[in-house]
Amino acid sequence: MLGDVRPGKRRSWWLREALAAESRELREAAPPLAGDARADVAILGGGYTGLWTAWHLTEISPGIRVAIIERDICGGGPSGRNGGFVTGWWDELPSLVERHGVEGGLAVARAVSAAVDEIGAWTKRHRVPAEYRKAGYVQASAAPAQDGGWRAAVELCERLGVGEEYVPLTADEVAARVISPVFRDGVFMPGAATVQPARLARGLRRLLMKRGVTIHEGTVAGALPDERVDGRTRIPTRSATGDGSIAAEQVVVALNAWAAQRPGLGRRLVTWSSYIVLTEPIPHRLEKIGWTGGEGVTDSRFTLHYARTTADGRIALGGGGGRAGTGGGIGKSFTHDVGSAERAAAGLRRWFPSLDDVRIDDAWGGPIDISADHLPFFGTLDGGSVHFGHGYSGNGVGPAWLGGRILAGLALERKDEYTALGLVGAAPREFPREPFRSLGARVIREAIVRREQAEEAGRQPGRIVRELTRLPRRLGYHLGPKR
Numbered sequence: 001m002l003g004d005v006r007p008g009k010r011r012s013w014w015l016r017e018a019l020a021a022e023s024r025e026l027r028e029a030a031p032p033l034a035g036d037a038r039a040d041v042a043i044l045g046g047g048y049t050g051l052w053t054a055w056h057l058t059e060i061s062p063g064i065r066v067a068i069i070e071r072d073i074c075g076g077g078p079s080g081r082n083g084g085f086v087t088g089w090w091d092e093l094p095s096l097v098e099r100h101g102v103e104g105g106l107a108v109a110r111a112v113s114a115a116v117d118e119i120g121a122w123t124k125r126h127r128v129p130a131e132y133r134k135a136g137y138v139q140a141s142a143a144p145a146q147d148g149g150w151r152a153a154v155e156l157c158e159r160l161g162v163g164e165e166y167v168p169l170t171a172d173e174v175a176a177r178v179i180s181p182v183f184r185d186g187v188f189m190p191g192a193a194t195v196q197p198a199r200l201a202r203g204l205r206r207l208l209m210k211r212g213v214t215i216h217e218g219t220v221a222g223a224l225p226d227e228r229v230d231g232r233t234r235i236p237t238r239s240a241t242g243d244g245s246i247a248a249e250q251v252v253v254a255l256n257a258w259a260a261q262r263p264g265l266g267r268r269l270v271t272w273s274s275y276i277v278l279t280e281p282i283p284h285r286l287e288k289i290g291w292t293g294g295e296g297v298t299d300s301r302f303t304l305h306y307a308r309t310t311a312d313g314r315i316a317l318g319g320g321g322g323r324a325g326t327g328g329g330i331g332k333s334f335t336h337d338v339g340s341a342e343r344a345a346a347g348l349r350r351w352f353p354s355l356d357d358v359r360i361d362d363a364w365g366g367p368i369d370i371s372a373d374h375l376p377f378f379g380t381l382d383g384g385s386v387h388f389g390h391g392y393s394g395n396g397v398g399p400a401w402l403g404g405r406i407l408a409g410l411a412l413e414r415k416d417e418y419t420a421l422g423l424v425g426a427a428p429r430e431f432p433r434e435p436f437r438s439l440g441a442r443v444i445r446e447a448i449v450r451r452e453q454a455e456e457a458g459r460q461p462g463r464i465v466r467e468l469t470r471l472p473r474r475l476g477y478h479l480g481p482k483r
């Protein structure tokens with residue numbers, strides 16, 4: 001199904017394209033850290049959250065000394081591999097209201113929607129060629145078992161006076177945007193967009209360095225020390241050019257899935273992989289299936305299939321049916337798993353059987369960090385100088401702008417509309433200790449995949465599989481199918 005394409009052999013297509021547009025001088029402008037360095041704020045992680053945090057810090061406090069420590073290159077993790085969906089959280093409104101109350105839930109949903117527009121305005125203002133396109137997002141049912149999965153969110157949006165943000169579609173209205181023999185009715189989020197995700201990350205990197213932010217790529221940050229010295233936290237670092245350290249008054253941990261390995265943070269996360277396949281350019285075939293508006297499209301599985309078109313007429317389709325990690329580690333199962341990539345390819349063929357002859361040009365995978373309630377959370381560790389944000393659960397492109405603004409506010413000890421959001425300080429429940437965290441995630445993840453595959457094929461899942469998929473919600477975790 002993948003032909004000769006094998007995930008893990010090279011960086012994502014998004015990132016290769018973004019790097020090819022950079023000069024060698026720019027690519028090498030963030031050397032590894034060797035020796036000791038100082039900063040007002042040290043940020044661990046050069047993905048969206050870390051980069052946006054640095055951007056907001058320099059906006060709020062010009063002249064502040066900010067240093068970013070990144071073990072790979074900026075955008076080398078999920079920020080340069082994701083599907084490029086920039087969406088709001090109106091589909092999550094029931095969970096937001098349950099967690100934060102009506103006013104608090106609406107405040108978060110509105111803040112995330114505003115972030116979608118802020119990213120678009122930012123790319124235009126700074127001439128970052130991230131291919132931002134605000135064309136909305138379609139969620140369709142792709143099997144009878146998926147019917148009406150959005151109904152509770154639609155009804156709540158209507159009841160709270162924001163019904164225009166999340167609009168139900170008939171099957172004919174879905175087909176007017178994209179034609180698939182398996183799509184049924186659905187729902188539309190007009191305030192959503194898509195981007196070329198790696199171009200966004202690398203554009204942030206370039207502009208931050210222009211603002212004087214120091215970035216050290218190829219540098220691994222060690223454990224956070226228990227004590228501060230002279231009012232600073234000194235973090236050991238390691239790179240190919242030698243050992244060193246970064247000392248800062250404030251530290252921001254923006255490690256996404258890699259935070260699952262960190263003491264004090266990992267118990268609130270599990271890690272799963274998601275894989276994307278990319279077709280050859282097929283602009284004329286897209287016209288035949290009516291998909292010319294640029295909308296992002298997903299089905300309604302928990303292990304979501306998500307797809308979008310590219311500027312040169314390709315389809316990029318991803319699937320969250322990958323494997324769960326072990327002990328918080330990020331190994332080759334997140335990047336080299338042919339089976340998970342094949343599952344994504346099978347999703348593409350199922351949606352669009354008329355494209356069975358279309359060549360798949362690329363496939364890649366990466367980790368996503370899952371929280372107990374499927375929403376990110378932000379806060380400050382004991383001591384008051386180390387701040388964190390993670391748990392985007394595969395939907396972080398838009399929320400990372402907001403997360404960066406929250407973390408910048410926390411690092412600057414500001415009390416404002418962003419640090420007052422319910423996402424701050426209200427950590428979700430912990431997962432069980434190891435080995436039960438990893439073992440449970442792997443078993444339940446596979447059960448969910450098997451159940452949803454059976455339902456799509458018109459089969460009734462076995463009783464053991466059904467009961468396993470229901471277990472997380474019975475234990476109070478907002479994970480897995482809702483019924």
